[in-house]
Every structure is written in structure tokens, then in C-alpha cells.
Amino acid sequence: MRKLFAAALTSVLALAHTSAFAETDASVRDIVKKAELASYYAGDDGRTEARMLIVDAQGRKQTRQFTILRRDRADGGEQDLMVFFSRPADVRDTVFRVIKRTDADDDRWLYLPGLDLVKRISAGDKRTSFVGSNFFYEDVSGRNTELDDFQLVEETDSLYRLGATPKDPSSVEFSRYVVEIDKTTFIPMQIEFFDSQDRLYRKVQALKVETIQGYPTVTYSRIEDLLNGGATEMQFRHIKYNLGLPEDIFSERSLRTPPRQWLELGQ
Amino acid sequence: MKQNHSVKKLVAAILLTASGSWAANALAQEETDLWADAWEEDETPAAPWLHGFIEQAAGVRLQNSDYNKETSVMDSRVRLEASHYWQRWNFAAKGDLYYDGVLDKWRDELREASAQTSFSRFDVKLGRQILTWGTGDYIFLNDFFPKDWQSFFAGRQDEYLKAPSDAIKFSHFTSIINFDLVWTPEFDPDNYINGDYFSFFDRSQGATAAPSFYADAPNDDEWALRFYRNFGSSEFALYGYDGFFKSPNAIDQQGRYTFSRLQSLGASWRQPLLKGIFNVETAYYLSADDTHGDNPAIGNSQWRLLVGYEQELVTRLTGSVQFYLEQTQDYQALLANSPAANLEPEENRTVVTTRLTWRNQNDKLTLGLFLFYSPSDHDSYWRPTASYRFNDQWQLSGGVNWFEGRDKHTFFGQFEENNNLYARVRYSF
Numbered sequence: 001m002r003k004l005f006a007a008a009l010t011s012v013l014a015l016a017h018t019s020a021f022a023e024t025d026a027s028v029r030d031i032v033k034k035a036e037l038a039s040y041y042a043g044d045d046g047r048t049e050a051r052m053l054i055v056d057a058q059g060r061k062q063t064r065q066f067t068i069l070r071r072d073r074a075d076g077g078e079q080d081l082m083v084f085f086s087r088p089a090d091v092r093d094t095v096f097r098v099i100k101r102t103d104a105d106d107d108r109w110l111y112l113p114g115l116d117l118v119k120r121i122s123a124g125d126k127r128t129s130f131v132g133s134n135f136f137y138e139d140v141s142g143r144n145t146e147l148d149d150f151q152l153v154e155e156t157d158s159l160y161r162l163g164a165t166p167k168d169p170s171s172v173e174f175s176r177y178v179v180e181i182d183k184t185t186f187i188p189m190q191i192e193f194f195d196s197q198d199r200l201y202r203k204v205q206a207l208k209v210e211t212i213q214g215y216p217t218v219t220y221s222r223i224e225d226l227l228n229g230g231a232t233e234m235q236f237r238h239i240k241y242n243l244g245l246p247e248d249i250f251s252e253r254s255l256r257t258p259p260r261q262w263l264e265l266g267q
Numbered sequence: 268m269k270q271n272h273s274v275k276k277l278v279a280a281i282l283l284t285a286s287g288s289w290a291a292n293a294l295a296q297e298e299t300d301l302w303a304d305a306w307e308e309d310e311t312p313a314a315p316w317l318h319g320f321i322e323q324a325a326g327v328r329l330q331n332s333d334y335n336k337e338t339s340v341m342d343s344r345v346r347l348e349a350s351h352y353w354q355r356w357n358f359a360a361k362g363d364l365y366y367d368g369v370l371d372k373w374r375d376e377l378r379e380a381s382a383q384t385s386f387s388r389f390d391v392k393l394g395r396q397i398l399t400w401g402t403g404d405y406i407f408l409n410d411f412f413p414k415d416w417q418s419f420f421a422g423r424q425d426e427y428l429k430a431p432s433d434a435i436k437f438s439h440f441t442s443i444i445n446f447d448l449v450w451t452p453e454f455d456p457d458n459y460i461n462g463d464y465f466s467f468f469d470r471s472q473g474a475t476a477a478p479s480f481y482a483d484a485p486n487d488d489e490w491a492l493r494f495y496r497n498f499g500s501s502e503f504a505l506y507g508y509d510g511f512f513k514s515p516n517a518i519d520q521q522g523r524y525t526f527s528r529l530q531s532l533g534a535s536w537r538q539p540l541l542k543g544i545f546n547v548e549t550a551y552y553l554s555a556d557d558t559h560g561d562n563p564a565i566g567n568s569q570w571r572l573l574v575g576y577e578q579e580l581v582t583r584l585t586g587s588v589q590f591y592l593e594q595t596q597d598y599q600a601l602l603a604n605s606p607a608a609n610l611e612p613e614e615n616r617t618v619v620t621t622r623l624t625w626r627n628q629n630d631k632l633t634l635g636l637f638l639f640y641s642p643s644d645h646d647s648y649w650r651p652t653a654s655y656r657f658n659d660q661w662q663l664s665g666g667v668n669w670f671e672g673r674d675k676h677t678f679f680g681q682f683e684e685n686n687n688l689y690a691r692v693r694y695s696f
Contacts, residue, residue: 056629062659088659089318089695099500105539107500114426116399120502122543124579132630132656230629252495253440257383257390260352 028152031160031181032145037076038186040142042215043241045071047262050236051087054133057229063087064131067263071245077102080250081141084258091131095255100141111255118255127172134223134232139204147171159183174202185209185216201227213241319346319696325368326422326689329669334466334477339687340421341368348379357383369464378431390438395431398449400493400504402535402546404622405637406591408571409506409533409550411491411513412449415458420465420668420682422689430458444496451489451510456482456526459514460682468681471518473607475675475684482515482524501538506550507531516566517556527565528555543578560597563605568596577622584625591618610676613643631656639679646672646680665690 052064065087071080083096099107105123126138154161160181174193193202208220224231249259326340344365361379381394398412418427434451460467462477469476489510508531515524533550550571557565577587598614618641625634637650652666672680
């Protein structure tokens, strides 16, 4: 009952917001699109090494280390992604391949080296743990901005603060989130997620942004689970854009035989 | 004799503990470095890498067996893995050394010893390697690379379902079609159920037995071929094979088990459907030594068909279902010539499988249930599993292998005296 009331209240508020900021809708969409391009589409392609430190509520640590190759089929549109794991030992040489689609479910494959098996993964809930971390699959690949409604809450000298509500609340675990977007780089610097009781339970922060080949890039980020405890930090290094990654390396061949020349250090 | 066994077990235990603390020390060192300011630079391709795990597995039968020990699996295992890149060649080796407490002896298994190189649109991989293709889940139609059924039924880790091949794999990639050719100079059979760990229905005796036999393997080569390509999200493949049935399917003139010749053609198709993944695969098995199906000592030709679907049912719970048909060709000729027609398989052997997999929120706990059920044979095989990953090093797994059947001679029914419960603890480094 309380849930229903909250939902009703939320939609009323959302409506109020929509009408109040009706004249800025176009520019809000514009900010969101720019933020999406800045976060997930820098350059035509890219390569980075990444590592995660996952700390649970009891302070126990896990790590992940991997290299990501990305190639955009269209700016803001379809993308090819491959994630090559090097740590820890039990996932070493595992490869994750994704074709990110905008009008259909993503295509996903997992290569398990012990079995030489190319396993196709069915489209699942994207808001579940990415390789055991506090990051969701959707945090890494990018949430489709068409799934949420955005309103400009505040504009300061340095940032836009946007409020977002899901168009289909039953498909997600949050009721709303607030994102702060840097006005010069359009990088989202902080995202705060609120649950159905409007408790702040999940917070994503960009801790360090560096400009690489002219593209502002998050090189250090943190996500915190504020209700259950636990956090994950992610760092990136050896980032390169516009490498001219060939289309054909995003294939089954690279699952079994990783494209060494594009993965090596200091590329 | 008994004392001797205890000594061996003790040695295995010491070895396990010693390598465990060595690995733990090495890792403690590594962990401090890992999240220090500087990234480790030790993954330069020129440096060889040593990885692996140590594992203890133990399993017991859940009923008395007239043929085998109460212990169904008892492995104290060390795995070492290393790879090295040199002059455009990647060299990889993976090997296991373990004390097998069921057979009471030390065993070793070299799982990989390969050299691989690429030049433009070609890849070549030579040597011992694990090979897999096809779309089935625990059901293989066009994958003729060796399987280890003993490990599968004993509850060893899934990886051990695949036994290594000594082969040359040649691959060619084009924008129109991709092509794999695998030549195995000497036939690599499955690690079939032979009585060492599990009893089975011995057709040559017409009774359940555990004779610990080794079938006479032909000294001949095998060829396996795959053409494949994707159209959008759809994956298509064509397969060919020329070799031998991978598990003993024939009895020679001296009454010994052997492998008869097999030629196969097949195809598969896999693509997203609704909220999940749909796959269909088929293969025609030509029993080349018995093309008319009238020799009862040799298995007949078969037509095989598999249809599968997998979907996430609710968040973190995935379900899948497969329908499998194995149609024996020239069935009347088989019955007419068989000395024991009542023990022959059904003309249309059908199997339905279901898989449920659930993961907890932080991905540490995985629960699974895989079920094979055959409506035609009235038998089934249940595989509940549980696995908990404590951290990057320690993992605990366990499960049950449970066989049910109306008859003693059907595919799963024959293993009814081998139901077992197992647990494994693994330390990875």
C-alpha cells in the first residue's frame, strides 16, 4: 500500500517536473546525450586496461584485472566490446564479447578457456553484478538514456544536476537517481540512486578525470552500496583512442586467440 | 598394503599443504602490490607465467555397490599452467599431478602443450589442446573431440569433461565464411566408463559389471571440419567428421570392445529469440563399417537432432531446456540380427534436459540443477551443484550425481549403483 502511494506520489512529482521544465526539455535531452557520448563513445574506438578492487561489507577484498577493446559502429549507437581478463587466476584468459545494440538486446558471449567453450549468454537483467563487483553490467556498458525521463534540478557554475526517473519503474531497482554532469567535460561526476522508500542506497563517483588525446576520461571511479555496505573502486591506465581497431578483431577468433598487437602494454 | 596406502595419502596431504602455504605466501606478497599506487608491470609478454591451483576432491557412493569402492572420487591435485610468447608464437602448457585415492596411485595429465601462431587470416595451433564446438549443453552432436565421462560422473570440475586432443588445428577467416580444420594423427577416444570408477551394463556379458577394460583403439587418424559465420545476431555452422565412434560401440571377432568407423555431417543455428537464446543442431552419423545396420556387433548409423532454449527467468535465475532425438537407422535390420533384441536401444531415443542456475547478489554463491530425463528409456540423471567463491583464491564446490532407471541396460539406468555425493575445495594462484 505504501509502495503504491509512493509510486503515485512519484508520478505526480514527475508530471509536475515535466510541466515546470517543459521549455528546457530539449536542452536537458541535449545534456544527457552529450554526457552519454563523453562517457561511452570517446573517439571512434578505444583501448584501456582496468582493474577493480571489490571490498565487501566485512572488509574482505577481491580484485579483477582486464583489458577492454571498443569500437563504435555509430557514435551514440551500436558498439563492439571485448573484455580480456588477466586476473584473478580463476578467470584468467576468460573473454567477454558484447555487441551493444540500441534497438534490441545486446549480443553477449563468454569464452571459457578451460573448456575451449564459446558460450552465448542470453539477455538478462542488466542491473546485476558485473563480475562480482558492485558495478552493474549496465554501469560498464552504459544505460540506454531513452529508458529514463530527465529533468534539470539545478544548474551551478560548474555542473548540471539532473533528476531521472525510469519510464518503466518495474524494470529497475531504483525509483529515481540524481546525476551531476560537469559543464565543461560533460562527464557525470556523481550519480546517486534512491530506492522505493527514497533512501539513498547507491552512489557512483568519478574520482579522477584526465584528458587523453583531447578526450576527458574517467580514470578512477568508486561505487558504494550504502545500505548493505561494500564498495568497488575501478582504475584505468594505458588508455588510447582512435587506434584504428579493425572491425574483424571483434569476432569469435579473438575469443580463442586474443589480438595480441592491440592488447599489449603501451600500445 | 594398507600401511602403504596411508603413507601415500600422507605424502599427498603434505604436498598439498606445502604447495598451499607457498602459494599463500606468494599471493600475500602480490596482494599488497596490487592496489599500491603503481600498477604491476609483470605482465609483459616476454615473461613466462606460472599459475594453477591445488585442489582436494572427495566423494562417496550413496548406496552399496557390488562392483566398486564406497569412495567415488578422492583426488589430491596440483595444477600448473605456464605460457610464453616468442617470435610470434605462443607456447602454452597446463598439467595436473594428482593422487587418485580411488585407484590408489599417482596420476598425471598433461592438458595442454601447444604452440600457436597467427598470420593475417590464418591461425595454426599445434600439439596437445582442448577443443570444443557445437551448440549443445552437455549434449554433443558435432563435437567429436574427446570427453572424459569418468570425471563428469565423479563430480570433478566441469573443465575435466573435456579431455585433450593431440592435434593440429588450422583456421582460416574470411568475410564470407570462417573455416576450422582439425587433424588428429592418432585417434583420441573418450575417457569412457570402463569399470575403474563406475559399473555399467556390459553388453558383451548381458549384465552389470565393472571389468576395468580398455578397448582396442585403432591406430588411425581423425579429421574434423567446421565452416561457420554470423548473420547479424544469428550464428550458423556446418560440420564434418571422419574418424571413429568416440566411445566403444563395437565388439571385434575376439569378443573385445573396439571403436568402429564413423563419418558425420551436421549443421547448427543459434540466435536470440524472445527474451532468450534458441539453438538447433543436427548430425547424421554414418556407421561406415556397418552401413546396412545388419551387423549386431557394430552400432548402426544414426540421425541426431537437438533443439534448445535458454532464458533468464527472473533476475539472476536462468533456465534452459533441450530436446534431443537419437534415431537409429536400419532399425529392423538391427533387431533381426541382434542376439538380444530386448537390450537394444529404442529406435527413437529421446532425452529432455533442463538446467536451472541461480547466483546470489554478489556473485559468490552459485546453485545449479541439471537434469537429463529420457521419456523413451524411462531413465534420468540429476546433477544438483553448489559452489561458493570465498575470494580470489578459495572456492568450495559440491554436488550429487544421481541416476534413476527402470531398466539396467539403458544409458543412464545402467549407472544406478554409482549415485554419489562429492565436495571439492580449491586454492587458485
